Amino acid sequence: MYQEILKKYEPTKDNLIYILHDIQDNDPQHYVSESAVQSVSEYLRIPVNHIYGVLTFYTMYSTTPRGKNVIRLCESPPCYLRGSDNILAKLKNTLGIKTGETTSDGLFTLELCACLGLCGNAPVMMINDDFYGDLTDDKIDQIIHNIREAK
Amino acid sequence: MKYFRSHILIETDEASVQQGAREVMNALKQELAKHNLDQEVNVLETGSLGFFERGVCIAVYPDDVIYGNVKVEDVSSLVSEHFLKGRPLTHLVIERSEKKNIPLGYDKRIVLENSGNIDPEEINDYLGVGGYLAWEKALLEMKPEDIVQTVKDSGLRGRGGAGFPAGIKWSFTSPIKGVQKYVVINADEGEPGTFKDRLIMEGDPHKLLEGTMIASLAVGATKAYIYIRGEYKLCINRLQRAIDQAYEYGLLGKNILESGFDLDIEIETGAGAYICGEETALIESMEGNRGIPRTKPPYPGVKGFMQNPTVVNNVETIANVPAIINKGADWYRNIGTAESPGTKVYTILGDVAVPGLCEVPMGTTLRTIINTYGGGMKKGSRFKSALVGGAAGIFLGDNMLDVKMDFHNLAEYKAVLGSGAILVINDSVNIVDMLESVIKFFRHESCGKCVPCRNGNEQLYKSVRKIKAGYAGEDELDKMLLIADTMQKTSFCALGQSLLLPVKSALDMFKDDFLSYINKKKAINK
Numbered sequence A: 001m002y003q004e005i006l007k008k009y010e011p012t013k014d015n016l017i018y019i020l021h022d023i024q025d026n027d028p029q030h031y032v033s034e035s036a037v038q039s040v041s042e043y044l045r046i047p048v049n050h051i052y053g054v055l056t057f058y059t060m061y062s063t064t065p066r067g068k069n070v071i072r073l074c075e076s077p078p079c080y081l082r083g084s085d086n087i088l089a090k091l092k093n094t095l096g097i098k099t100g101e102t103t104s105d106g107l108f109t110l111e112l113c114a115c116l117g118l119c120g121n122a123p124v125m126m127i128n129d130d131f132y133g134d135l136t137d138d139k140i141d142q143i144i145h146n147i148r149e150a151k
Numbered sequence B: 001m002k003y004f005r006s007h008i009l010i011e012t013d014e015a016s017v018q019q020g021a022r023e024v025m026n027a028l029k030q031e032l033a034k035h036n037l038d039q040e041v042n043v044l045e046t047g048s049l050g051f052f053e054r055g056v057c058i059a060v061y062p063d064d065v066i067y068g069n070v071k072v073e074d075v076s077s078l079v080s081e082h083f084l085k086g087r088p089l090t091h092l093v094i095e096r097s098e099k100k101n102i103p104l105g106y107d108k109r110i111v112l113e114n115s116g117n118i119d120p121e122e123i124n125d126y127l128g129v130g131g132y133l134a135w136e137k138a139l140l141e142m143k144p145e146d147i148v149q150t151v152k153d154s155g156l157r158g159r160g161g162a163g164f165p166a167g168i169k170w171s172f173t174s175p176i177k178g179v180q181k182y183v184v185i186n187a188d189e190g191e192p193g194t195f196k197d198r199l200i201m202e203g204d205p206h207k208l209l210e211g212t213m214i215a216s217l218a219v220g221a222t223k224a225y226i227y228i229r230g231e232y233k234l235c236i237n238r239l240q241r242a243i244d245q246a247y248e249y250g251l252l253g254k255n256i257l258e259s260g261f262d263l264d265i266e267i268e269t270g271a272g273a274y275i276c277g278e279e280t281a282l283i284e285s286m287e288g289n290r291g292i293p294r295t296k297p298p299y300p301g302v303k304g305f306m307q308n309p310t311v312v313n314n315v316e317t318i319a320n321v322p323a324i325i326n327k328g329a330d331w332y333r334n335i336g337t338a339e340s341p342g343t344k345v346y347t348i349l350g351d352v353a354v355p356g357l358c359e360v361p362m363g364t365t366l367r368t369i370i371n372t373y374g375g376g377m378k379k380g381s382r383f384k385s386a387l388v389g390g391a392a393g394i395f396l397g398d399n400m401l402d403v404k405m406d407f408h409n410l411a412e413y414k415a416v417l418g419s420g421a422i423l424v425i426n427d428s429v430n431i432v433d434m435l436e437s438v439i440k441f442f443r444h445e446s447c448g449k450c451v452p453c454r455n456g457n458e459q460l461y462k463s464v465r466k467i468k469a470g471y472a473g474e475d476e477l478d479k480m481l482l483i484a485d486t487m488q489k490t491s492f493c494a495l496g497q498s499l500l501l502p503v504k505s506a507l508d509m510f511k512d513d514f515l516s517y518i519n520k521k522k523a524i525n526k
């Protein structure tokens, strides 16, 4: 099932980062599964442990299933100064989960991350590929509400 | 060419897009078409206009009016007032006086001169402002040695943090013969508080390409990579589009402009690891490995990507190159300071009235940057400190406000320019809280290769938590300093070595903040 993705790339190791991105982006649960790792390992002829080494090194990858919407809240100093810890409390409260967890309906996963390069609008978070800045409690309510409605 | 009465430039950088810039743009186009104005008024996308916290901003030329906080609901009145009745929609205009407060300083800009003025998705716009003239000149009139010499003479120093002279770096790689050489542009921008490279790539991607082309020619690389962090999707799309256009126009590919020189440029993406900004870790990542730094020497300029000579430069460094080739080394040397010629892009954040960016000559003081370009302190707050240079930076106190900032002068104060991030902190904030956030960042981003950094960060984090919880005595402060100092002396790469900067400066300048935590607990215990 991963052949479609794999065959877009030359079977060389320097394509590993892209292949993993591609697989994860196409997985509805935003992660790279064990069977995907197996396929990549066979395709690139590199050991499974190397691939896990890479997967667990970079923060954008996950080896466990995540929610449909992965929230990554920035906790670096500029966002912290602008109250990212309050936003974190608000998110935990609204979603009823802790960092690293997924809501029981599978809709949201909450993660923390380092600077996203949008600090002019601190505090900032990403949900999948979209940025949300100048966060306030009200904005969080609204954003989460909109996503729940759109489901 | 079609003649347009007016041009509307709408900023569609990542920040504006999330605030609805695309929706506003579509609404504008529809509304103009409804009034049959679409043949008279042209709507163009551009990079950041330099205003922050003002929602979607648009600029109307030649009228030179800037609107802020534009929402889809405003579009119909905006079109009818401005374009039908010919008078600005006053309540959305960003005031002249305000604009005077916050000069955009286009006259002094080099790397961001076009951002906010041209459509970054259109190569013709870039050509229209003299784009790719430097590439043509370098390719047809200059020898690689001349290019290296010009950049050397210009005194251009690396803007990625360390400030190494670019021309000298190139001169190590340029003479190497008989092997495949590479140029890699470091766009992994991850230093907290830094987004200058994003603004350059979103606002003027062709400028980065042109600089990359010239650098490749100078060092004899026929293949260049731009390594962009994975989160910067808009940059990736814009640059890819720019690369495609450059191929179409014959500015890339085989035998470019009949010069006999071949060059291909490709984008690589990261996957979220601050350490991959370190040049050798970046190369490891490009090869499909964990981003763990290599031993230096050999430097990448001799043994880099795939063990071949590889010049790694920062986005902002390279974006300076076309202007240097066009206008010459002497012109460049006249800007900035003798030690650090040229301009520097700063991002001004935190408790200032108007967070944002500026590009100013090297040597501009922190006071000018905060007061002139950041609009001064936020109402009702007083300056306490500025964390300059990102997380790997220094907490500066008000005694440093008038230091002329460049690589050399800051080094005299044991400070660093770093990436040019300036985080302004007001006097109600306890520096220990900020330091905790800084240490947390490094603790998370340490790659784990060497013990001093891996364990040192953990120990520093424990110490600062202990201090905040009130379990520590004053001896804890000495311990922190000792750990940071040991990390500086023994860590494998600059990540672990740089903890000393924030830790020592916080302890030196703001010891009272630490003591207030320590004594608070003592008082309760009594």
Ligand SMILES: Cc1cc2nc3c(=O)[nH]c(=O)nc-3n(C[C@H](O)[C@H](O)[C@H](O)COP(=O)(O)O)c2cc1C
Pocket (backbone or CB within 6 Å): B157, B158, B159, B160, B161, B162, B163, B164, B166, B186, B187, B188, B189, B190, B191, B274, B275, B276, B277, B278, B279, B280, B312, B313, B314, B315, B317, B318, B493, B494, B495
């Ligand atoms: C931990 C760490 C992170 C770095 N991050 C970046 C970065 O995000 N962008 C960058 O251009 N340089 C970064 N650097 C500096 C690079 O190693 C390298 O010096 C730079 O890309 C060289 O380009 P320049 O000479 O044009 O500045 C980092 C260095 C370290 C030690």
Ligand code: SF4
Pocket (backbone or CB within 6 Å): B275, B293, B445, B446, B447, B448, B449, B450, B451, B453, B454, B491, B492, B493, B494, B495, B496, B497
């Ligand atoms: S200093 Fe830190 S980041 Fe650098 S090699 Fe050692 S553990 Fe890795």
Ligand code: FES
Pocket (backbone or CB within 6 Å): A074, A075, A076, A077, A078, A079, A080, A114, A115, A116, A117, A118, A119, A122, A123, A124, B192, B193, B194
């Ligand atoms: S510090 Fe949060 S986006 Fe940069």
